Amino acid sequence: MTTTVDRELDNPVLHSLMGPHRGVALRDGRAARFHPEVAPFMAVPDGADEEDWRGLARLTRGVPGLIFRPAADLPTDWKILHRIEGVQMVGLKTRAWTAEDISLLGPTDIPEMRELAAVAEPGPFGARTAETGTYFGIRKQGRLVAMAGERFQTDHWVEVSAVCTHPDWRGRGYATKLVAALADHVRGRGKEPFGHVVGANTSALRLYEELGCQVRRSVQATEAVPLDSAPPM
Incomplete structure (x- = not known):
């Protein structure tokens, strides 16, 4: 049914x-x-x-x-x-994470967010994309080096999207930390996180699988x- x-x-x-x-x-x-x-x-x-x-x-x-x-x-x-x-993925399991490096991103951060998206290529990211929901970021040496946010939102689900890290700062677990923080934020509002991953993006697939996600459908x-x-x- x-x-x-x-x-x-x-x-x-x-x-x-x-x-x-x-x-x-x-x-x-x-x-x-x-x-x-x-x-x-x-x-x-x-x-x-x-x-x-x-x-x-x-x-x-x-x-x-x-x-x-x-x-x-x-x-x-x-x-x-x-x-x-x-693929569409569900079943995200939250890992332990600390908030010390994570900041809430807002309207004044949009130029940096778009600059990061242009380099890290997480998918479409326009001038008003940040209006779709909450975005978290990690800054190092005064620059935004990683971010993740919310895109599609239904009555019961929120899509985790725009997960990306600058190529110079990859391999440090920033994306995992941000996705975990977003998952907790979504569940704190009584909804469940889900995601869409391009089939060729093996690093994103690996990230979601490490966080316990399963493919719901192609x-x-x-x-x-x-x-x-x-x-x-």
Whole structure:
């Protein structure tokens, strides 16, 4: 039997945009996407009909988006730009951690966060991505060298995202510490953490596995745009 929790994890972007993240969402009927400066993700309901896809097309405004659906599930009047294979992971077990190096990041830290993301490449990180939730960071020698934060949020789940460490500071356990701190922060609000990992990112997979995570399902994120607004080849 499919539960509410299952439905949320099966379509976390939609549940996020229609729920806790409706303040940073663009919506058209049952279709929704994040404001492009927040995140590139978009969604339609399971069993979407033609009007849902038309609504999503209107929301793109010519800006491609990422949707957690196989490319084969998209209508024929959408142009496929890129496919990303990955997994959804749950069951995070918190490790002991100390707060001495961890700081709460805020609006004044965004330039540093974006600079770190550009070097460490944790995934899409725009000018307003930090609005999706709490972000923790670690500073060394006066610079931000590691961070992790919250992205998709549903009624029961919070995605741990943007986990990254500057290449010069890797191998010190900073990512593990930040993920553990975020997991405790999420559970302190009565929700459960989960994550998405690109299949080719073996270091991230290893991190989540070391923290006790298990693969719930495979996912495919497809970057696409309606044909009538697709950029020229």
